[in-house]
Amino acid sequence: MKGLLVGRGAELARLVGVLQSAATGTAGVALVGGDAGIGKTRLVTELVAEARERGFHVLSGQCAELGDALPYLPLADALRGAEPAVREAAAGHPLLGQLLPGVESAPSAGLTQQRLFGSLLGLLAGIQPVLFVIEDLHWADRSTRDLLVFLSRMVQTEQVCVVGTYRTDDLHRRHPLRSVLAELKRLPTVTGVELGPLDTGAMSDYVATMGEVDAQELGVIVTRADGNPFYAEELFAAMSEGDSLPDGLASLLMSRVEVLSEPGQSVLRAAAVAGRRVEDELLREVSGLPLADFEEAVREIVSRGLLRVDGYGYAFRHALLQEAVYTDLLPGERTRLHAAFARLLTSPAELAHHHLAGHDLAGALAASAEAGRLAERVGAPAEAHQHYDQALSLWERVPDAEALTGESRVSLAFRSALMAADSGDNHRAVTQLRALPPTSGVCERLAYYLFEMDDQDGAIAAAEQAVAMATDDACLARALATHARTLTWSSRHAESQELALRAQEVARAAGARDAEVSALLTLALHAELHGDTDKAHDLVSVASSEGTGDLAMDLRARFHHARIHYETGYLAFAATAADEGIRVASETGLTWSTYGTDMRFLRFLIHYVAGEWDQAETVAASFGSRVGTAPEATLSSFALFLEVARGLPAVESRLGWLRPFWSDGLVAYIARGLAAEHALWQGDPELALAHVRALLDMLQPGDPAVLRIAAIGLWALGDLGVVEDADEMVEQARFAVTTGPVGQRGPMGLEGRAWALRVEAEWHRVHGRLDPELWRQVVEAFDYGFVYETARARWRLAEALLAAGDRDTAQTEWALAQEAATTLRAAPLEQALADFGKRARFTAVTGARAAAPESSNGGLTARELEVLALVAEGLTNREIAERLFIAQKTVSVHVSNILGKLDVSTRTQAAATARAHGLLD
Structure with a gap:
């Protein structure tokens, strides 16, 4: 299967550079090295196509694994497959002609190397420009290696480019090509190009070219292929047949192992049981070989490129090689080696692995529980959850499990649930908590996570149960704080403040700082909703001022500290707070937790709103587009803000990966809303309306999210010139402004007020009324620092002013919008402004500040x-x-x-x- 050339732009550019030099009369040689399957042939194929387009004649030959039995095999292969003009020219050189099919061979004595090389040089000079490709030099016979050296030294001013490929993983320390390559790479005319593994992003793109694959399958292929395109192709083909390791790939990998001596194979088998990496001393102990024999075996393995030196030990060159060797072990051999490692190791995680593989279930259970606790302490929640779950899976199969682990099964399962949530898997956490006997602590955490999953009714019920079952003040404080939080957006929101104040009082008395902070954050939100922004700022500042001992709670406080500054327009302070929160999340392993995810998309939004789009694009690049989990989908959806606004080609691909997550409220709101904007920029208002109507049906009446969606829908109706649905949309937006989702509606933030004004302006536009004053209010509302939306509002203001006959002011606003769009590289808006300017016959920028780089x-x-x-x-x-x-x-x-x-x-x-x-x- 041949995919598109992905992730090799830099390497191809270097080869094209050598080709270009040859075209201008400076001959050159390029030597392309890389592991088997890494993409050398695919890269050279692209170069050949480029050469043909530039008018080069192409000679291409392959070496074969035949030793010196057939000298000059790649040259003969190249001449046999050459185009007629080249074959005709070659026939004019008697020695070369003997390599062509159908030509009587001359006595071998006549085919001297010196005369043959001279004939080849004459041929190349006669058909230039020419590209001569020699593939698989690791199998080259001695004569071919001499030919390569000759060409590298003798072609100088000819229009000749020579490219050779070789496998680096086949070049053991005594391989005859090693000295040749070392000699040639010192020459100024020789360019070395090493192909390393593709990075994760490029591998994902490459796999996506092969056919349909879901996010989970994509992740498995990318992880196991470890940057090798051929391995990825084999894994992709085998996945549909349910093969773990394709036979063809396993055979290829094992063929390199089977050439080792018996001690070498023995040491490699032990290394495979250790995993991808193993320490030198540990491997020596398990191998059981005398020191001298062990070192000779390892030297042989390393020289064959099967293991590489890695710090104080060794690592397999490729993960699939380790897997192939491990799979090839006999069952008893595998068990004995695992037991040997278990006797020597002290790391709980490694002990758990080797005990389990060696069928020591009791040892595996104890080590798994300890490994989970260790991972929890060092801020690795995903790993802790995995270890705890492994311990739980063994619990019923091991006598005296509680004595071995030092805690009850319920306690271990509760820990596992907390770690699942901290690593971003709230669904898993809820499932595990629901399986436990109800206690105040279990019900409180269940309510907390259900609220974050938007299950309001379930969260309230669990919180009430937590309050009723509390047995001490600390438990009661946490239950009350969570209960207050669950009521915030419910029809019982009036009860929230009283519960939060009570939680704060009980928490202070009990010294439960985490519960106190939770209550403070709920009180801050209550203050916001009732228009007391200053009080909300003060409460959030107190909540985030010192740690609670609960890392997830600390991160929640930091997020709200950044958010409240963002929503009140203090973007610089919000950026500082968000940066600090992201740092904390990274250091504590909470990157994919609810607020770790929220903190990252908030940082992106701050860049986006402030007009720092290049920085926003850098942040968005870390979000990934091929998503498999809800947190990944949430982050990925935010990248669409920038991609749609800049008209980037990644939009369609990202929307395709996000579509399965449109049942998630936040992902749908962001992704479908931006899909609607994208459709409008693409001239398809009908599709935009379909997205808008689906979202308005999904959103709760009064949800402030309705404002942005209604504005987009009215924009689409205005473009269509259709008033149907316009009045209904504007009424939904007005209800969100005046009433709110649960009958409470405090003062709106800066952005909310701006969107509310835009809804009204768009509604008037649908009805054919271009109101300059209303659009001016939209401009002023967004001009608290939202660069892009200010520019879009200026576009509409310019249209309204022109329609009202105020041409000079219209041109001023148009020019300001154009300046911002150009600075942001907002291509769709730039095009819309250019079209409007052309229709309006605006010919020069007047009244606007000349565009200047950000540094000025x-x-x-x-x-x-x-x-x-x-x-x-x-x-x-x-x-x-x-x-x-x-x-x-x-x-x-x-x-x-x-x-x-x-x-x-x-x-x-x-x-x-x-x-x-x-x-x-």
Whole structure:
């Protein structure tokens, strides 16, 4: 199966460079090395195609595993398969002609090396430009190796490019090609190209070219193939037949093992039982060989490229090689080797593996439980969960399991559930908790995770049970705090504050800091909903000021500290808080937990809103597009904000992988909403409406998420010129503004107010009313720092102004939008603005600040530069608000962002920095 050339752009560019030099009269040689199956032939095939397009004649021959039995085999192969013009030219050189089929052989004495090489040089000079490819040099006979050296040294000003390929994993220390390669790579005309394993992203792309594969299968193939395209192809083909290790691939791998001496094979088998890596001393002990024999065996294995030196030990060159050797072991041999390793190891995780493989179930149970506790202590929740689950699977098969593990089965299962949640698998955590006898602690955690999974009714019921079953103040405090949290967005939200205050009081008395922080965060949210943003800030600051001993709770507090700054427009402070939260999540193993995931997408959004799109793209690259779990899908969906806005080709692929997760509320809201925007940019408003209607049916009435979706739907209706559904959409949005999801609706944040205004403006547009004043309000609302949405609103404002006859102001707004779109590289918006400008016959940018690189404006937006200029004049926030006709709160947000971006702490320092860097010019 031949896939597309993936992940080899840099290597191909180097080869094309050698080809280009040859085309201009500077001959060159390229030597391409890499493991079997790594893609050497595929790369050279691409080069051959490039050479033919450039008018090169191509000679291509292969060496064979025949030793010196057939000298010059690749040259003869190349001449036999050459195009007619080359064969005709070769026939004019008698010695070369003898290599062609159908030609009578001359006496062997006449085929001297010197005369043959001279004839070949004459042929190459006569048919130039020419590309001569010699594949599989590791099998080359001596004459062919001499030919390669001759060409590398003798072709100079000819239009000749020679490319040779060889397997690095076949070059043992006594291989005759090693010295030849070492000699040739010192020549200035020789370029060495080493093909390493493809990285995970490139391998994923490559596997996706082979056919349909789900995320789980993709992950298995990519992990096991370990960067080797051929192995990936074999695994892909075998997966449909249920093969663990394809016979053909196993045979290929074992053929390299079978050439080892018996001591070498014995040591390699022991290494395979150890795993991918093994320490030198440990391997020597298990092998049982005398030191001198052991070292000779290892030297042989390493020289054959089967193991490589790795620190104080050895690692298999490829994971599948270890798997093949391990699979080839006899059952008794495997058991004895595992037992030997178990006697020598002290690491609980390794002990558990070897005890289990050696059928020592009691040893495996005790070691698994200890390995889980160790992983939990060092911040590795996924590994801890895996170890605990292995211990639980052995529990019923081992007598005195509780004595061996030092804790009860219920306690171990509870630990396993907590670790599952910390590693991002709330579904698994809930399943395990539901299987346990109900206690206050079990029910509290169940309620906590159900709430995060949006099962509100289940969460409330479990929280009430936790409160009723509490046996001490610490348990009661946690149960009350979680109960208050579960009621926040329910019809019983009025009870939430009282429960949270009671939880706070009980937690303080019991010294349960984690429960106190949970209660504080719920109280902060209650304050937000009732318009007391300052109080909410204070509560969140207290909650995140010191650790609780519960890492997941600490991360939740840090997330809300960053979120509340983001939602009130303090983007610079939000960025600092989010960066710190991401660091903590990474160090504590909580990267894929609920708030570890949330923290990463919040950091992306801060970049996105602030117009730092190159940084946002870097963050999005870590999200991955081929997803297999709900946390992965959540992160991946946020990358669409940037990809849709920039019109990147990755959009369709990402949407395809996210489609199975559209039953998840957050993923659907983000992904389908952006799929609708993408459809609009692609000129398909009908498809956009289909996405919008599906989302509006899914979203709870009053959910503020309705605002953005309704705005997109009205945009689509406006493009279609259809008023049907417009009134219903605007009423859904108004209900979200006035009432909220459960009959409570506190003051909306900056972004929410901006989207609400845009809904109204889009609704008027659907009805044919382009209202400049309303669109100006949208611009002002988004101009708290949301660069892209401000530009999109300016686009519509320019349309409305032009329709109202105010051409000069329309052109000013158009130019500002165009400047922002260009800076952001927002291609769809750039195109829309270009089309509008052409229709309006706008010919020059007037009234807008000339576009400048970010380094010249300190990263400040156009509005922030205006505010900064007035700050430098000494105006107060109230005076700036009056001068710019914006809210005083919005000025405060701009000033905070300016201080953060300029890395200063006072208005005076900001003014001085602005003057020093020419920001006031």
